[in-house]
Amino acid sequence: MSVQLPEPRYRGPLSLEEAIRARRSVREFRPEPLTASEISQLLWATQGVTGEQGYRAAPSAGAFYPLEVYVLTSEGLDHHEVEEHALRRVAAGDTRAELRSVSFDQSCITSAPAVFVFSAVYDRTCREYGSRGRMYVHMDVGHAAQNLLLQAEAMGLAGVPVAAFDPAEVSRILSLPDEEDPVYLVPIGRSA
Numbered sequence: 001m002s003v004q005l006p007e008p009r010y011r012g013p014l015s016l017e018e019a020i021r022a023r024r025s026v027r028e029f030r031p032e033p034l035t036a037s038e039i040s041q042l043l044w045a046t047q048g049v050t051g052e053q054g055y056r057a058a059p060s061a062g063a064f065y066p067l068e069v070y071v072l073t074s075e076g077l078d079h080h081e082v083e084e085h086a087l088r089r090v091a092a093g094d095t096r097a098e099l100r101s102v103s104f105d106q107s108c109i110t111s112a113p114a115v116f117v118f119s120a121v122y123d124r125t126c127r128e129y130g131s132r133g134r135m136y137v138h139m140d141v142g143h144a145a146q147n148l149l150l151q152a153e154a155m156g157l158a159g160v161p162v163a164a165f166d167p168a169e170v171s172r173i174l175s176l177p178d179e180e181d182p183v184y185l186v187p188i189g190r191s192a
Helices: 016-022 036-047 096-101 122-129 132-154 167-174
Strands: 002-004 067-072 076-081 086-092 114-120 181-189
Touching: 016 132, 036 067, 036 076, 036 114, 036 132, 067 132, 096 167, 114 132, 122 132, 132 181, 167 181
Parallel strands: none
Antiparallel strands: 002 086, 067 076, 067 114, 076 086, 114 181
Protein backbone atom coordinates (compact mmCIF):
# COMPACT_ATOMS: atom_id res chain seq x y z
CA MET A 1 0.00 0.00 0.00
CA SER A 2 1.29 3.45 -0.91
CA VAL A 3 0.83 6.74 0.93
CA GLN A 4 0.24 9.75 -1.31
CA LEU A 5 2.74 12.56 -0.74
CA PRO A 6 1.72 16.21 -0.52
CA GLU A 7 1.87 18.19 -3.77
CA PRO A 8 5.30 19.78 -4.28
CA ARG A 9 5.67 23.53 -4.57
CA TYR A 10 7.20 25.16 -7.61
CA ARG A 11 8.48 28.38 -6.05
CA GLY A 12 10.55 28.86 -2.94
CA PRO A 13 12.08 31.61 -0.84
CA LEU A 14 15.68 30.95 -1.95
CA SER A 15 16.98 31.40 -5.48
CA LEU A 16 18.95 28.67 -7.20
CA GLU A 17 22.01 30.89 -7.12
CA GLU A 18 21.68 31.41 -3.36
CA ALA A 19 21.24 27.66 -2.81
CA ILE A 20 24.35 26.86 -4.87
CA ARG A 21 26.38 29.45 -3.00
CA ALA A 22 25.22 28.26 0.45
CA ARG A 23 25.31 24.48 -0.05
CA ARG A 24 27.86 22.70 2.12
CA SER A 25 28.18 19.11 3.28
CA VAL A 26 26.81 18.74 6.80
CA ARG A 27 27.40 15.63 8.87
CA GLU A 28 25.69 16.43 12.20
CA PHE A 29 21.94 16.85 12.39
CA ARG A 30 19.25 17.67 14.92
CA PRO A 31 17.00 14.69 15.68
CA GLU A 32 13.60 16.10 14.66
CA PRO A 33 12.06 14.15 11.78
CA LEU A 34 11.37 15.58 8.36
CA THR A 35 7.73 16.37 7.63
CA ALA A 36 5.75 14.67 4.88
CA SER A 37 5.81 17.94 2.94
CA GLU A 38 9.59 18.17 3.24
CA ILE A 39 10.07 14.58 2.10
CA SER A 40 7.65 15.18 -0.76
CA GLN A 41 9.53 18.26 -1.94
CA LEU A 42 12.91 16.53 -1.69
CA LEU A 43 11.73 13.51 -3.65
CA TRP A 44 10.11 15.69 -6.32
CA ALA A 45 13.40 17.57 -6.83
CA THR A 46 15.28 14.27 -6.96
CA GLN A 47 13.18 12.16 -9.35
CA GLY A 48 9.80 13.85 -9.61
CA VAL A 49 7.87 13.93 -12.85
CA THR A 50 8.13 17.40 -14.39
CA GLY A 51 6.68 16.96 -17.87
CA GLU A 52 3.75 15.42 -19.68
CA GLN A 53 5.95 12.79 -21.35
CA GLY A 54 7.09 11.55 -17.91
CA TYR A 55 10.36 13.45 -17.93
CA ARG A 56 11.84 13.94 -14.48
CA ALA A 57 13.50 16.69 -12.48
CA ALA A 58 17.00 15.24 -12.97
CA PRO A 59 18.37 14.35 -16.42
CA SER A 60 18.85 10.72 -17.39
CA ALA A 61 20.80 9.29 -20.32
CA GLY A 62 18.26 8.29 -22.95
CA ALA A 63 15.47 8.97 -20.42
CA PHE A 64 15.84 5.38 -19.16
CA TYR A 65 15.65 6.46 -15.48
CA PRO A 66 17.69 3.66 -13.91
CA LEU A 67 17.47 5.06 -10.38
CA GLU A 68 15.24 3.94 -7.55
CA VAL A 69 15.03 6.15 -4.47
CA TYR A 70 14.24 5.07 -0.92
CA VAL A 71 13.86 7.07 2.29
CA LEU A 72 15.12 5.41 5.47
CA THR A 73 13.85 6.88 8.75
CA SER A 74 13.31 5.66 12.30
CA GLU A 75 9.95 4.28 11.08
CA GLY A 76 11.31 2.14 8.28
CA LEU A 77 12.29 2.08 4.62
CA ASP A 78 9.98 3.61 2.02
CA HIS A 79 10.27 3.40 -1.76
CA HIS A 80 9.41 6.45 -3.86
CA GLU A 81 6.72 5.51 -6.34
CA VAL A 82 7.62 8.14 -8.94
CA GLU A 83 4.54 8.08 -11.19
CA GLU A 84 2.14 8.41 -8.24
CA HIS A 85 4.48 10.63 -6.18
CA ALA A 86 3.81 8.32 -3.25
CA LEU A 87 5.78 6.33 -0.68
CA ARG A 88 5.42 2.58 -0.32
CA ARG A 89 6.68 1.01 2.92
CA VAL A 90 9.01 -1.85 2.06
CA ALA A 91 10.41 -2.55 5.53
CA ALA A 92 9.46 -1.51 9.05
CA GLY A 93 11.97 -0.58 11.73
CA ASP A 94 15.05 1.59 12.01
CA THR A 95 18.10 0.06 10.32
CA ARG A 96 20.21 3.24 10.27
CA ALA A 97 22.64 1.85 12.89
CA GLU A 98 23.21 -1.25 10.76
CA LEU A 99 23.63 0.94 7.70
CA ARG A 100 26.17 3.07 9.58
CA SER A 101 28.17 -0.03 10.49
CA VAL A 102 28.64 -0.90 6.78
CA SER A 103 29.33 2.74 5.86
CA PHE A 104 32.69 2.99 7.60
CA ASP A 105 30.95 4.09 10.81
CA GLN A 106 29.97 7.49 9.47
CA SER A 107 27.92 9.16 12.19
CA CYS A 108 25.84 11.16 9.70
CA ILE A 109 23.95 7.95 8.84
CA THR A 110 22.46 7.76 12.36
CA SER A 111 22.52 11.50 13.10
CA ALA A 112 20.23 12.39 10.18
CA PRO A 113 16.50 11.77 10.59
CA ALA A 114 16.32 10.58 6.97
CA VAL A 115 18.76 8.85 4.65
CA PHE A 116 17.90 9.00 0.96
CA VAL A 117 19.15 5.79 -0.64
CA PHE A 118 19.78 5.68 -4.38
CA SER A 119 19.92 2.31 -6.08
CA ALA A 120 20.50 1.62 -9.76
CA VAL A 121 18.99 -0.87 -12.15
CA TYR A 122 21.94 -0.81 -14.56
CA ASP A 123 20.18 -2.92 -17.17
CA ARG A 124 17.68 -0.14 -17.94
CA THR A 125 20.51 1.96 -19.38
CA CYS A 126 23.03 -0.72 -20.38
CA ARG A 127 20.52 -2.45 -22.69
CA GLU A 128 20.82 0.58 -24.96
CA TYR A 129 24.37 1.76 -24.30
CA GLY A 130 26.26 -1.41 -23.44
CA SER A 131 29.13 -1.07 -20.99
CA ARG A 132 29.07 2.76 -21.33
CA GLY A 133 25.69 2.62 -19.61
CA ARG A 134 27.28 2.11 -16.19
CA MET A 135 29.07 5.46 -16.54
CA TYR A 136 25.81 7.11 -17.60
CA VAL A 137 24.02 5.67 -14.57
CA HIS A 138 26.67 7.17 -12.30
CA MET A 139 26.16 10.53 -14.01
CA ASP A 140 22.40 10.18 -13.48
CA VAL A 141 22.83 9.62 -9.75
CA GLY A 142 25.14 12.64 -9.54
CA HIS A 143 22.49 14.82 -11.19
CA ALA A 144 19.74 13.52 -8.91
CA ALA A 145 21.83 13.84 -5.73
CA GLN A 146 22.80 17.42 -6.59
CA ASN A 147 19.13 18.27 -7.08
CA LEU A 148 18.39 16.71 -3.68
CA LEU A 149 21.16 18.64 -1.95
CA LEU A 150 20.24 21.97 -3.55
CA GLN A 151 16.55 21.47 -2.73
CA ALA A 152 17.49 20.67 0.87
CA GLU A 153 19.52 23.89 1.06
CA ALA A 154 16.65 25.90 -0.42
CA MET A 155 14.39 24.49 2.31
CA GLY A 156 16.73 25.31 5.19
CA LEU A 157 17.82 21.67 5.47
CA ALA A 158 21.26 20.15 4.99
CA GLY A 159 22.79 16.94 3.75
CA VAL A 160 25.91 15.10 2.75
CA PRO A 161 26.50 12.64 -0.08
CA VAL A 162 28.00 9.32 1.06
CA ALA A 163 29.58 6.85 -1.34
CA ALA A 164 31.81 5.03 1.17
CA PHE A 165 29.86 1.90 2.01
CA ASP A 166 29.82 -1.83 1.34
CA PRO A 167 27.24 -2.23 -1.45
CA ALA A 168 26.55 -5.91 -0.80
CA GLU A 169 25.90 -5.23 2.88
CA VAL A 170 23.68 -2.22 2.14
CA SER A 171 21.66 -4.43 -0.21
CA ARG A 172 21.38 -7.11 2.47
CA ILE A 173 20.39 -4.73 5.28
CA LEU A 174 17.77 -2.97 3.16
CA SER A 175 16.64 -6.15 1.36
CA LEU A 176 16.94 -4.41 -1.99
CA PRO A 177 15.64 -6.32 -5.03
CA ASP A 178 18.30 -8.42 -6.80
CA GLU A 179 18.33 -6.17 -9.89
CA GLU A 180 19.12 -3.05 -7.83
CA ASP A 181 22.60 -1.99 -6.71
CA PRO A 182 23.01 0.75 -4.07
CA VAL A 183 25.03 3.65 -5.49
CA TYR A 184 24.65 6.62 -3.11
CA LEU A 185 23.42 7.46 0.38
CA VAL A 186 22.41 11.03 1.23
CA PRO A 187 21.58 11.78 4.88
CA ILE A 188 19.28 14.83 5.15
CA GLY A 189 18.09 16.82 8.15
CA ARG A 190 18.40 20.08 10.06
CA SER A 191 21.97 21.10 10.76
CA ALA A 192 23.01 20.65 14.40
